[in-house]
Amino acid sequence: MKIAIAALLGICSWSFLEYLIHRFLGHHPRFRPNPFATEHVRHHAEGDYFAATSKKALAALAFFALVTPLAVAVAGVAAGLAYAIGLVAMYVAYEVLHRRLHTHEGFGPYGRWARRHHFHHHFGNPKANHGVTSPIFDLLFGTYERVTTVRVPRKLAMRWLFDERGDVRKSVAGVYSLR
Ligand SMILES: [Zn+2]
Ligand SMILES: [Zn+2]
Numbered sequence: 622m623k624i625a626i627a628a629l630l631g632i633c634s635w636s637f638l639e640y641l642i643h644r645f646l647g648h649h650p651r652f653r654p655n656p657f658a659t660e661h662v663r664h665h666a667e668g669d670y671f672a673a674t675s676k677k678a679l680a681a682l683a684f685f686a687l688v689t690p691l692a693v694a695v696a697g698v699a700a701g702l703a704y705a706i707g708l709v710a711m712y713v714a715y716e717v718l719h720r721r722l723h724t725h726e727g728f729g730p731y732g733r734w735a736r737r738h739h740f741h742h743h744f745g746n747p748k749a750n751h752g753v754t755s756p757i758f759d760l761l762f763g764t765y766e767r768v769t770t771v772r773v774p775r776k777l778a779m780r781w782l783f784d785e786r787g788d789v790r791k792s793v794a795g796v797y798s799l800r
Contacts, residue, residue, distance in 0.1 A: 627692075627700035631707025639715050640758035644751040665743060668777035669723060677716065685709055711754070719753050726781040726793065737796060741768040744777070772800040 645652050647661040660672040685705060693701030721727065722739050735753070742750040749766040752759045759765035773782065782797055784790045789797055 623696075623700050624703045627696055627703040628707035631692075631704040631709075632711040634704075635708045635711035635715065636752070636755055637758060639712075639754060640752050640762075643753070644762075644764065648747060648751070665747065668743070668779070671720060671723075681709065681712060715754050722753070723779055724781065726790070733796075737768040737771060740771045740773065740779075740797075741766060744771055744773050769796070771797050773797055775799045 642657060643661070646655055646657040648658075652658070660676075663670050664672070685708075688708065689701065689705040691701075692704040695701065696704060718735065719739070722736050727733060727736050738750045738756060739753055745768070746766060749764050750756070750759055750768070751764055756765050773779070778799060782789055782793065782799075789799060
């Protein structure tokens with residue numbers, strides 16, 4: 622039980638960090654410039670740019686090396702490791718999901734929600750919807766905006782938006798339009 626709770630806490634910790642890092646390091650003028658913001662500004666400006674996986678892996682590894690001994694010191698070996706593994710697993714899930722939002726159309730209510738939520742952040746209001754995997758912290762901190770439609774600049778448009786003829790795919794045309 623203790624181990625399951627520790628893993629869950631690790632998962633929640635990453636969700637919170639995902640929100641904090643994106644909102645404050647990525648977008649808040651007080652904390653810029655910083656290395657994350659440099660990469661993040663480029664992600665916004667180019668649409669399909671992602672920082673090199675090697676850079677991210679290195680940063681994640683350094684972070685993991687820092688957090689694990691702390692967690693073990695606080696909660697013991699088993700629970701401490703479970704916490705660190707939960708945190709890293711959620712971080713990896715976030716990286717994979719974020720990339721897929723940009724590269725694939727997605728399916729199911731969650732897949733559609735995650736894309737509306739994230740592309741509204743990209744193209745509607747970069748001060749809203751900082752969470753990528755969940756809306757929890759946007760809701761808690763008042764940065765949540767419910768999204769029904771997204772107007773996407775043509776030059777930044779995700780490839781999955783288009784059908785073979787270069788028109789906005791019928792399956793998503795009710796939500797996404799080009800500007
Ligand atoms: Zn993005
Ligand atoms: Zn952003």
